[in-house]
Amino acid sequence: SYVLTQPPSVSLAPGQTARMTCGGNSIGSKSVHWYQQKPGQAPVLVVYDGRDRPSGIPERFSGSNSGNTATLIITRVEAGDEADYFCQVWDSTSEHVVFGGGTKLTVL
Amino acid sequence: EVLLVESGGGLVQPGGSLRLSCAASGFTFNDFEMNWVRQAPGRGLEWVSYIRGSGNTIYYADSVKGRFSISRDNAKKSLYLQMNSLRAEDTAVYYCARVWHGVAGQYDYWGQGTLVTVSS
Numbered sequence: 238s239y240v241l242t243q244p245p246s247v248s249l250a251p252g253q254t255a256r257m258t259c260g261g262n263s264i265g266s267k268s269v270h271w272y273q274q275k276p277g278q279a280p281v282l283v284v285y286d287g288r289d290r291p292s293g294i295p296e297r298f299s300g301s302n303s304g305n306t307a308t309l310i311i312t313r314v315e316a317g318d319e320a321d322y323f324c325q326v327w328d329s330t331s332e333h334v335v336f337g338g339g340t341k342l343t344v345l
Numbered sequence: 346e347v348l349l350v351e352s353g354g355g356l357v358q359p360g361g362s363l364r365l366s367c368a369a370s371g372f373t374f375n376d377f378e379m380n381w382v383r384q385a386p387g388r389g390l391e392w393v394s395y396i397r398g399s400g401n402t403i404y405y406a407d408s409v410k411g412r413f414s415i416s417r418d419n420a421k422k423s424l425y426l427q428m429n430s431l432r433a434e435d436t437a438v439y440y441c442a443r444v445w446h447g448v449a450g451q452y453d454y455w456g457q458g459t460l461v462t463v464s465s
Contacts, residue, residue, distance in 0.1 A: 238407075268449045272390070272452070280390065280440070280455055285450075323390050326449070332404050334392035334395065336390040336391065
């Protein structure tokens with residue numbers, strides 16, 4: 238089955254740039270979506286199709302996807318960005334949706 | 346405004362059954378694919394099941410296949426998840442989520458979730 242690998246945690250100071258990776262076999266050939274989830278809340282879509290932002294999501298959020306790694310990038314990190322971030326793809330071989338294990342972003 | 350509201354969660358004994366519902370509003374329900382996604386306490390997101398707008402294409406995660414059944418009533422703008430033979434490991438918050446066009450599409454709207462607890 239297809240596996241997405243995310244680092245468990247990322248910590249950085251306000252104002253820095255967060256880069257959270259999502260590794261998967263040839264993920265660059267797939268549509269990757271990213272979700273932000275704060276404690277006690279439902280997930281929120283922050284980036285879709287690898288690099289596009291839904292309306293209402295700040296321009297500080299962006300993404301890239303190539304080879305075996307997709308990356309969610311958050312520039313000028315703020316305390317309000319502290320959350321869990323999950324990547325997601327559709328695996329056509331298994332006909333399954335796959336989520337990564339999630340990365341907890343801590344803003345020091 | 347798009348709204349998804351889940352209901353039907355609760356405490357159930359191992360081996361028991363439960364039916365979750367998701368009431369949709371603010372969009373043309375039958376035009377959109379829908380999913381169930383769950384999250385066990387303190388854990389990550391786990392996809393459960395997918396259904397096409399017409400209901401004629403359905404997929405399940407291996408962990409629930411043969412025990413859970415997804416369905417929809419487009420006239421009532423509602424999505425359902427029938428859960429049978431429940432196990433302790435099915436304990437989770439269950440979310441319904443709308444898919445933006447295509448099985449590989451993003452989940453652009455989520456409900457607030459309903460908690461299912463499987464315990465004796």
